[in-house]
Amino acid sequence: MKKPLVGALLALLLFGAGAAPAAAETRSSPQRVRPAVKAVDFAGTVALSNCSGSVVRTPDSQPGDPALVLSNGHCLESGFPAPGQVIVDQPSSRTFSLLNSTGARVATLRASKIAYATMTDTDASLYQLTSTYAQIKTAHGIDALQLSATRPVQGTSIKVVSGYWKRIYSCAIDGFAYRLKEGAWTWKDSVRYTSVCKTIGGTSGSPVIDTATGKVVAVNNTGNEDGARCTDNNPCEVDESGNVTVRKGINYGQQTYGFVACIGAGSKLDLSRSGCNLPKP
Numbered sequence: 001m002k003k004p005l006v007g008a009l010l011a012l013l014l015f016g017a018g019a020a021p022a023a024a025e026t027r028s029s030p031q032r033v034r035p036a037v038k039a040v041d042f043a044g045t046v047a048l049s050n051c052s053g054s055v056v057r058t059p060d061s062q063p064g065d066p067a068l069v070l071s072n073g074h075c076l077e078s079g080f081p082a083p084g085q086v087i088v089d090q091p092s093s094r095t096f097s098l099l100n101s102t103g104a105r106v107a108t109l110r111a112s113k114i115a116y117a118t119m120t121d122t123d124a125s126l127y128q129l130t131s132t133y134a135q136i137k138t139a140h141g142i143d144a145l146q147l148s149a150t151r152p153v154q155g156t157s158i159k160v161v162s163g164y165w166k167r168i169y170s171c172a173i174d175g176f177a178y179r180l181k182e183g184a185w186t187w188k189d190s191v192r193y194t195s196v197c198k199t200i201g202g203t204s205g206s207p208v209i210d211t212a213t214g215k216v217v218a219v220n221n222t223g224n225e226d227g228a229r230c231t232d233n234n235p236c237e238v239d240e241s242g243n244v245t246v247r248k249g250i251n252y253g254q255q256t257y258g259f260v261a262c263i264g265a266g267s268k269l270d271l272s273r274s275g276c277n278l279p280k281p
Contacts, residue, residue, distance in 0.1 A: 001074045001123070001182070001222050001233065002051075002204035002251075040209050042103040044145045045163035046096035051075035052164040053096060054207040055109070055129075055136065056216055057144040058260045063134035065267040067144060069096055069111070069127040070256065071205030072221050073119040080119060083184045086281040087117040088269070092127060098140065103166035106140045115269045116262075121188045121279045122254045123221040125205075128267060145207055148215035149260040152191065157211040160193070160220050160253070164202040170211075171197035180252055182222055182235035191218045191253040192237075199223060199251045208253045216256055223251030 046053045046069055053071035074080050077094055081087060092114045098107040110130050117125035133144055152158075152173055160169040171194040180190040191208065193199075199206070199220055208218035227248035228234035235252065237245040261275035271280050 001072070001080075002199055002201050002220065040159045040161065040168065040211060040214065041101040042099040042161060042163065042166060042168075043101040043142050045099050045161050045207065046109065047099065047105070047163040048075060048094075048096060048205065049077075050164075050202075051205040052162045052203055052220070053205045054161070054163070054216065055098070055142070055144040056147050056207070057133060058147055058263050059149055061133060061144070061263075061267065062265075063137070064132050065265075066112070067109070067129040067131055067133050067136055068115065068263075068267055069109070069129060070147075070207065070216070070219055070259075071125045071127070072219060073117045073123045073125050074221070075205045076114070076117055076125055081117060083186075084120055085118065086120065086279050087114055088271070088281060090114040090117075094127065096127075097163070098136070098142065099163050099166070100140070100142060103163075106142070107136075109136070115267075116278070118279050119185045119187075121186075122258075123185070123187055124219055124254055124256070124259075126259065126269065145209070146215045147260050148210060148213065148217045148257050151255060151257050152210060152217040156217070158193070158197075158217070159209045159211055160197055160199055160203065160206050161209060162199070162203040162206045162220075164206075165200070167203075169197040169199055169203075171195075174250075177237040177252065178240050179238040180222075180235050181230045181238055183230070183232040187221075187254055189255060191255060192247070193251050193253070195250060197251055198249070218253035218255050220251070220253045224248050
């Protein structure tokens with residue numbers, strides 16, 4: 001998992017304190033015709049005490065609905081959920097630093113509860129805030145990022161936007177891992193990035209944004225740091241036949257389109273809604 005204390009401190013030691021909040025990492029080719037790209041910046045992202053995140057909405061969210069913040073399950077203030085554990089409607093007063101387009105902090109948002117969190121099948125957390133989408137927009141001029149309702153595809157151009165580091169990584173979806181196993185946890189249908197997205201500690205919970213649509217398609221969560229096999233901080237891929245592949249230096253995210261079917265009116269998360277396939281308690 002992309003916790004901040006190891007990778008982040010290593011980045012500081014190697015590159016200096018001023019290097020981590022850097023410009024986006026990009027790769028381009030003058031001969032290649034690229035699809036239209038929406039401007040992706042830090043607006044709507046948040047910094048947690050130990051991770052990154054973003055204010056998100058569904059296609060049907062209304063201005064008066066309580067706003068939601070997306071991050072990782074392993075970023076919870078209470079620590080990692082156990083394998084098989086699913087947390088719903090747990091009170092929380094956690095705070096988040098809301099960023100504008102340049103990465104400057106413009107407000108402190110506060111949670112009213114953890115609406116959902118797990119590290120089983122996926123690695124995600126969803127906080128409900130005390131502020132509505134309209135209140136955030138009126139006070140700070142910032143819109144929530146929209147969750148895509150469809151599964152992303154291989155080759156999609158993406159940006160991983162870290163509010164913790166104020167850094168944007170640019171790459172593409174290289175493919176998908178049928179199962180991604182890391183220590184005691186296993187995740188399904190994980191997004192594998194191309195190698196240029198070298199995310200570090202503190203980028204956990206960053207929204208993964210489709211540059212063609214501007215929508216969130218995944219949440220960044222881990223990477224194989226040392227080339228070890230299926231251990232903490234060294235996830236391995238397991239295919240449908242049980243074959244294991246280790247990809248040192250490759251990073252991953254968890255798809256988020258599954259949340260859309262589970263969120264109803266008033267930002268209420270209802271795991272019994274039609275089409276909702278998130279793990280249940």
